[in-house]
Amino acid sequence: MKTLFDKTAGGEKGAASILVILMLLVLVTLGAFAVTSASANLKFSRKAAEWNEAYYELDAMGEQFLAAFDGKLAEAESAARQYVTGGLSGTETEPDAGIFSNIYLYFADMYIRELAPVYSGLDVSVTYNGLSAESILASLSVEYEPDEGGLRGIRIAVRVKPPEYQETDSGTARYGIESWYEYQGGDEAYEEPPVQLWDGSL
């Protein structure tokens, strides 16, 4: 049987070429591997970038909701002040802060619910302390289905507390963000402990 460097049978002929061919094969294999790996890296980076862009689209929907929500609270505050002033115009005394709070929350609840046709995932609940309303908790889920399947969403919970009656332009927000997190998957995602992105404090 002839071997590559079998001198007795003249097997050394072409051995240099065979070595070169082997070397080239190794180099081509490594080169192809490098190109494939780099190409996969680029694809992954682009995918991650798309994922990030989609996150900000969801986040933007949340911010849009906050804008609409705050607009409704502004309307509620204005309506409550007008109601209190008009309703108690026959009296000499200043309206009680507790009355204003209750009326404000009543209007806020009513106006926030007007957003429901636009934001189908909106859920509004009023928290009571005894017989008087204490705060309103509004939570919203915004979802979309990416092309590659699955489900992505953002869930926002906002708490509304009545403003001080005396303050008309206090420079503070009308609401506090209780939670703001992203989730993936279907309804079962709610059962998973959420990854909190922001506790709502500025």
Add this chain to the structure above:
Amino acid sequence: MGRGGFTLLEVIISVAALALLSVFILQMFITAANLNKRSQDVETAMTRASSEIEFVKSYSSLAEYLKTGAEASEARYTAEDGGSVTVTVYYGKDWETVPEGGGALYSLVMTIAPEAQTGEPAENAVPGKLYSVRVIVEEILSGEKSRTLASVSAKKYFPVTQTGGGA
């Protein structure tokens, strides 16, 4: 030929073949290196874009951002046009910030523009303002050409009810 070793002709042919094919093999490695660089650029560009957006979102008003954040570094150029704000940052070879015209290879342009508010605000109500934030990170190529590495659109609502409309 009876002795061990290669003939001169064999060596010449082999070296010639190796030299010729090495060009193509080298091309493969160069392509891989370029793809890796582009991948790294896309990742870095997206990180920078996200970072800029989060930086804006961390402020409670646009006025506060303009006062303290927009000029946080020397190599940031801020321009205001009406209610819109444009922040431009230039980066060098290793994504370090460089001044304009100082051998910049990448640029980041962030535009913060007010959005039309949905619905009329009630009388005496002082709502905040919704802004659209758009960040485009580009690789500056030769001439006037450039290649977009990342393009992100976000929104930010500034709820603070300061006198004058919250911004």
